[in-house]
Amino acid sequence: MSPFLSPVRSIRSLLPALALLLAAGGAQAADAPKVVVSVKPIHGLVASVMQGVGSPKLLVKGASSEHSYTLKPSDARALAQADLVFWVGESLETFLTRPLESLGGKATVIELIDAEGVEAMNLREGGAWEAHAHDDHKPGHAHDHDHKHDHKHDHGDHASLDGHIWLDPHNAEAIVKAAAAALSEIDPARAETYAANAAATVARIEAMDAEIAAAVAPYRDTPYIVFHDAYQYFEAHYGTSAVGSITLSPERQPSARRLSEIRQRLAETKARCVFAEPQFTPALVDVVIEGTSAQKGVLDPTGANVPEGPDSYFAIMRDIEKGLRGCLAPQS
Incomplete structure (x- = not known):
C-alpha cells in the first residue's frame, strides 16, 4: 500500500473536523444577541459597540421620520424576538411607546434619555430664541446650560424633553457606555469585546469632537x-x-x-x-x-x-x- 493517502481519502478524513468547526461557528453566530435600535444615529453607536459580534436591526430607515413612523410587520416581529431594545424615549419615538409596553418583559429595554451620563435638555418654546452663550467652549469639557435637564425626575416628564440627545458628543459617549454595559449584561461571554469596542468608539468620538469644534469655530x-x-x-x-x-x-x-x-x-x-x-x-x-x-x-x-x-x-x-x-x- 502506498505510504501516501489519496487526495480523496485525505479530504474524507478532514470532513469530521470541518463539520465540527462549521457547527461551532454557526452556534457562535446564533448566540449573538438579537438587538433592535430605533433611529440611525443610535444604531450607529450600538453597531460600533457590537462590531465582530453581530449587527443590530434598525427600525427607522432612509428618509422615514421618527416623528411619524409606523411600525411594519417585520419591525413588530423583530421587537417580539429581541433580547435588547435601544430607544431614546417617548419624547422622540412616540410610535414605540405602546409596542414596547406590550413586550411584557421579554426583552431588556434601554431608554437612553435616562442613561447615566446623558444630559437631557428641555424642549424650547416658540420658534425664535437667543443663541447659546459662547463661554469658552472647549471640546471634551462639560458645559452648564440653564435648560439642561436634572436627571432626578419622574418618568412622566419625559414628554417635555428634547430627544435629539446624540447631537452632543458627550451624550454619544454616554450612550456608547450604556450600550456596552447592557450588551455585557445579557451576553457576558463577550463583555471584553464590548468593552474594547466601546473604548475605541469613545476615542473616535473625542477625536471627531475636537475636529468639528475647530471647523465650526x-x-x-x-x-x-x-x-x-x-x-x-x-x-x-x-x-x-x-x-x-x-x-x-x-x-x-x-x-x-x-x-x-x-x-x-x-x-x-x-x-x-x-x-x-x-x-x-x-x-x-x-x-x-x-x-x-x-x-x-x-x-x-x-x-x-x-x-x-x-x-x-x-x-x-x-x-x-x-x-x-x-x-x-x-x-x-
Whole structure:
C-alpha cells in the first residue's frame, strides 16, 4: 500500500473536523444577541459597540421620520424576538411607546434619555430664541446650560424633553457606555469585546469632537435658522448661533403667523442661512427666504441619506458640520 493517502481519502478524513468547526461557528453566530435600535444615529453607536459580534436591526430607515413612523410587520416581529431594545424615549419615538409596553418583559429595554451620563435638555418654546452663550467652549469639557435637564425626575416628564440627545458628543459617549454595559449584561461571554469596542468608539468620538469644534469655530457668531428645533444639543456643545426654527415639530405645518414671525426674525438677526431637512418639503424654506439675502442649506439630524452601520453616527455629525460651514461661510 502506498505510504501516501489519496487526495480523496485525505479530504474524507478532514470532513469530521470541518463539520465540527462549521457547527461551532454557526452556534457562535446564533448566540449573538438579537438587538433592535430605533433611529440611525443610535444604531450607529450600538453597531460600533457590537462590531465582530453581530449587527443590530434598525427600525427607522432612509428618509422615514421618527416623528411619524409606523411600525411594519417585520419591525413588530423583530421587537417580539429581541433580547435588547435601544430607544431614546417617548419624547422622540412616540410610535414605540405602546409596542414596547406590550413586550411584557421579554426583552431588556434601554431608554437612553435616562442613561447615566446623558444630559437631557428641555424642549424650547416658540420658534425664535437667543443663541447659546459662547463661554469658552472647549471640546471634551462639560458645559452648564440653564435648560439642561436634572436627571432626578419622574418618568412622566419625559414628554417635555428634547430627544435629539446624540447631537452632543458627550451624550454619544454616554450612550456608547450604556450600550456596552447592557450588551455585557445579557451576553457576558463577550463583555471584553464590548468593552474594547466601546473604548475605541469613545476615542473616535473625542477625536471627531475636537475636529468639528475647530471647523465650526469661525462661524459661531453667524446667525442661522433651522427647519425644526432638533439641533440645540449641537448648538449648546459647539456654541453655534441658531436663532429660530420654522417649526417646533415637523409633523405640524407652521401657521401663516409663525412664518411671518420667522421672516421677521430673519430680518432682525440678518441670519445668513435657513436650513431645510431632506425628510420634509423644502417649500417652506423658500417662503421664508423669499426676497431676502439669506442662503438655503440642508441639515439632517438623523442621516436620511447616510448608510446604516458602525460609521453612521460619525457621518451624520460630519454632514451637519459640513452643512453649516458650506452655508454660513461668506459667499464670494
